[in-house]
Amino acid sequence: MKPLFGKIVSNKMQKSVLVEVARIVKDPKYGKYYKKTKKFMAHDEENxxxxxxxxxxxxxxxxxxxxxxxxEEITRKAERQVACGAEETK
Incomplete structure (x- = not known):
């Protein structure tokens, strides 16, 4: 089976993640290219x-x-952002 590349959109389950895979398709009538996405459940053994x-x-x-x-592997880790209200509280 051909490997898929995608972005993780949910990791709320134990040892499972929801991955969104995007692909570009061409409209047969007009010739315009547009993006289609599909979500796949995948097994993540180490969480x-x-x-x-x-x-x-x-x-x-x-x-x-x-x-x-x-x-199979993490190709690029997400950049972690600090939340706006997470500054030091007194």
Whole structure:
């Protein structure tokens, strides 16, 4: 199976993440290119993925009803931002 590349949009589950994979398609009639996205459930054995990380997925045997992908590696970590109200409080 061809590997997929995507961005993590949710990591609220144990050992599972929700990955959004984007692809560019061409409209057959007008020839305009546009982006389509699809979300995949993937297995994250060590729970190391965070929201915003870019990952590479590889296909695997069915692990559950919706999980058929495994997080192979984190290609780019997300930049961590400090929340506005997280400054020092007195």
């Amino acid at each position: 190391v993925c965070n929201i915003g990380d870019f990952v590479r997925l590889s296909g695997t045997r069915p692990l559950s009803k919706r999980k058929r992908w495994n997080v």
